[in-house]
Amino acid sequence: MRLKALLVSGVTLMAASVGSAAHAQQAALMPLPAAMSAGTGQLLVDGGFTVALAGPADPHLTAAAQTLIQRLAAKTGQFLAGAPVPKGATLTLIVTGVSAAVPAPKEDEAYTLTVTPTGASITAATSIGINRGIATFAQLVANGPQGWAVPVVTIHDQPRFPWRGLLLDVSRHFMPIATVARTIDLMQAVKLNVLHWHLADNQGFRVESKVFPRLHQLGSDGDFYTQDQVRQVIRYAADRGIRVVPEFDMPGHTTAWLVGYPELASAPGPYAIERHWGVFDPALDPTRDSTYQFLDRLVGEMTALFPDPYFHIGGDEVNGEQWKASPAVQAYMKAHGLKDTAALQALFTTKVQAIVARHGKHAIGWDEIMDGDMPKDVVVQSWRDAESLRKAALAGHAGILSAPYYLDLSWPAGRHYAADPMPENLPAGLEGLILGGEACAWSERLSPENLDIRLWPRAAVVAEKLWSPKNMTGNVPAMYARLATVADDLAAAGSRHRAANEAMLARVAGPAGVGAVRPLAQAVEPLKDYNRSARRPDAVQSTPLNRLVDAIPAESAVAREFGLAVDRLIAHPGDTVARTQVRSQLERWQTAGTLLAPYRQATPLLAELAGPAAKLTRLAEVGLAAADAVATDQPLADRAAAEKTLAEAAEPGAELEFAILPAVTRLVKAAR
Numbered sequence: 001m002r003l004k005a006l007l008v009s010g011v012t013l014m015a016a017s018v019g020s021a022a023h024a025q026q027a028a029l030m031p032l033p034a035a036m037s038a039g040t041g042q043l044l045v046d047g048g049f050t051v052a053l054a055g056p057a058d059p060h061l062t063a064a065a066q067t068l069i070q071r072l073a074a075k076t077g078q079f080l081a082g083a084p085v086p087k088g089a090t091l092t093l094i095v096t097g098v099s100a101a102v103p104a105p106k107e108d109e110a111y112t113l114t115v116t117p118t119g120a121s122i123t124a125a126t127s128i129g130i131n132r133g134i135a136t137f138a139q140l141v142a143n144g145p146q147g148w149a150v151p152v153v154t155i156h157d158q159p160r161f162p163w164r165g166l167l168l169d170v171s172r173h174f175m176p177i178a179t180v181a182r183t184i185d186l187m188q189a190v191k192l193n194v195l196h197w198h199l200a201d202n203q204g205f206r207v208e209s210k211v212f213p214r215l216h217q218l219g220s221d222g223d224f225y226t227q228d229q230v231r232q233v234i235r236y237a238a239d240r241g242i243r244v245v246p247e248f249d250m251p252g253h254t255t256a257w258l259v260g261y262p263e264l265a266s267a268p269g270p271y272a273i274e275r276h277w278g279v280f281d282p283a284l285d286p287t288r289d290s291t292y293q294f295l296d297r298l299v300g301e302m303t304a305l306f307p308d309p310y311f312h313i314g315g316d317e318v319n320g321e322q323w324k325a326s327p328a329v330q331a332y333m334k335a336h337g338l339k340d341t342a343a344l345q346a347l348f349t350t351k352v353q354a355i356v357a358r359h360g361k362h363a364i365g366w367d368e369i370m371d372g373d374m375p376k377d378v379v380v381q382s383w384r385d386a387e388s389l390r391k392a393a394l395a396g397h398a399g400i401l402s403a404p405y406y407l408d409l410s411w412p413a414g415r416h417y418a419a420d421p422m423p424e425n426l427p428a429g430l431e432g433l434i435l436g437g438e439a440c441a442w443s444e445r446l447s448p449e450n451l452d453i454r455l456w457p458r459a460a461v462v463a464e465k466l467w468s469p470k471n472m473t474g475n476v477p478a479m480y481a482r483l484a485t486v487a488d489d490l491a492a493a494g495s496r497h498r499a500a501n502e503a504m505l506a507r508v509a510g511p512a513g514v515g516a517v518r519p520l521a522q523a524v525e526p527l528k529d530y531n532r533s534a535r536r537p538d539a540v541q542s543t544p545l546n547r548l549v550d551a552i553p554a555e556s557a558v559a560r561e562f563g564l565a566v567d568r569l570i571a572h573p574g575d576t577v578a579r580t581q582v583r584s585q586l587e588r589w590q591t592a593g594t595l596l597a598p599y600r601q602a603t604p605l606l607a608e609l610a611g612p613a614a615k616l617t618r619l620a621e622v623g624l625a626a627a628d629a630v631a632t633d634q635p636l637a638d639r640a641a642a643e644k645t646l647a648e649a650a651e652p653g654a655e656l657e658f659a660i661l662p663a664v665t666r667l668v669k670a671a672r
Helices: 059-076 127-140 177-189 214-219 227-239 255-260 289-305 327-335 341-358 367-371 386-394 413-418 451-455 458-467 476-492 497-512 514-523 531-535 557-571 576-590 592-599 610-632 639-649 661-670
Strands: 007-017 020-027 035-044 050-054 082-085 091-095 111-116 119-124 142-144 147-157 163-169 194-201 243-248 310-312 362-366 379-382 399-401 434-441 524-526 656-658
Touching (some): 035 111, 059 082, 059 227, 111 127, 127 476, 177 194, 194 255, 289 310, 341 362, 386 399, 458 476, 476 497, 514 557, 557 610, 610 639
Antiparallel strands (some): 035 147, 524 656
């Protein structure tokens, strides 16, 4: 296979180096490496592929080699003898030091990958860098005329930011150990290095506590991780160079705590696990010494379980209503000169931070904790906006950005890609306080079944923003071109974003068959932001996530390609290829209503799609008329009717939106 078969056509990127800059045509990698130079030829990856280890013995290094062998076997479909051999291997992993039992916050993650026609090597300080290098090596492997191979290349690479995280919320919908492990595997594949494990919230307390057992016994519906399982996850992540940072949100988001320990609350119980979504009144009582005594013992237990030096205490969305309604709390506030509930929360956070510090950890909190006088070693995680991150840095706090990286809100990959973790107008010298960022997977609308559909491959886009040099991450069309290939690679690495999509579509389609649902599925996307909650306020924890809106990706690749073809047609009306592409796709969408009509009442899952399918048929008919008008320079026959159809399509129903609506609207506007 020739090297050019791996390259993204027309994409050139600046390869970063000290004192110089060289252009290197870039393979379909994500994240992009800091510096890459392509050679001539290839290294075959066949049944004789082997790995050797060089340097000090390290079980993490052996695990990294096994991870690579497993990935390559899954990707290529070949049996690879694989186990590390003494010498003469296809690929040698070379380290100069031994990695610690678990990764530290600022590991040396740099690596050098060298591929020649006769062999390859990855060199790094420890197994941490090796893990980053094998992620790149696995992506480079592609099939060609001579079989699976890696192009001859030299890569020198290191991350832009040390904190590249993924928040996994397991409280609202519990994620089994197998799902967590798969998520860690896929994080390793795109060089994410922090699993932010959101373990407790209103809907569930998900970790076994031997000190306060009613937390998990009464607050989890039986879905929790034993302490042994937690240790297993931490070891599994460490083998892949990934840290595990737990979050126990407080003083709000604690309803599940209060089921077993109502005496912690600011109002008398009893309490029940919260089944709805939103911000709720219950909160820990910050005025009683007994609250802090409880937290001291709980934090002591959990900090001993989780070895990472950081411990997340939450601190977000405390509405203060329970505190306002409590005479005892109000009397405390008056006696201590606290003007409002924000000041009371600041006092609580200060005390909890001191508890965390006494147990040898650094506290992290959401940006609301900035209201208090926090010690400078408290890290601020911004969920509201980048300005909160800038304010934290100005106050001397290290920070992590999450605001633009909420994967559960179904934003397009391009929106995530446009957001840089470094705040604008940050004074010189404060850049080092920006640790990086985290993609977030809040699970109100996520289950173990559809998690991968929402996370992958878009999480790879966030990973690139956090790893690659800034000057390499501005080309959105090139990003999408690479993302299509990376999606294939992630599927081979174990992601179920495609398999789950197909299985869920089959369930939705039922007697109609997937073919009847697919045209609609490719034309729509889930409602963005928090609009699903606004349209379905009655949704609860037990509401099945089995509808079309739950089964489809956040972004329709078919709709995006259609939009690009529409733009080509508008720019060049005589482009017969673009016209054919636009028409053929619209003709498929035109059949949506007809395909589903016989089954509209067959099942509830199909019944709710009758309206959207009929609207899609009408929208496609308008698009066809507009496309012909643009291509032939003829007037659109009935503009008023077309505009009425566009207006109706803005509300398809079933918590969906037509991803093709903007492109069809552009066609209508372009028609005279």
